[in-house]
Amino acid sequence: MNTKTQNPKTEKKAILDLDGAHCTSCSIAIEHFGRKLEGVHDIYVDRGNHTINLTYDGNEEILAQLCGLVAKLGYEANVRTTG
Numbered sequence: 001m002n003t004k005t006q007n008p009k010t011e012k013k014a015i016l017d018l019d020g021a022h023c024t025s026c027s028i029a030i031e032h033f034g035r036k037l038e039g040v041h042d043i044y045v046d047r048g049n050h051t052i053n054l055t056y057d058g059n060e061e062i063l064a065q066l067c068g069l070v071a072k073l074g075y076e077a078n079v080r081t082t083g
């Protein structure tokens, strides 16, 4: 992976609804692989609220990539809010 520049001016947050991830290892897998996506600054799975809390570089493409990743892992994610 090449250099990741983190520009706080363009940084955005998103909340995604998460279905099907019921245990700690699910959350850890999503966080682990999610962090590897280009543009992800921070990712946190909140199992109590069934959400993924994402901080990213502002490039919206990451949202579709993350949903695709979650689907590949066997769960379902849908964007709830961005901004």
Ligand SMILES: [Cu+2]
Pocket: 021, 022, 023, 024, 025, 026, 027
């Ligand atoms: Cu699990």
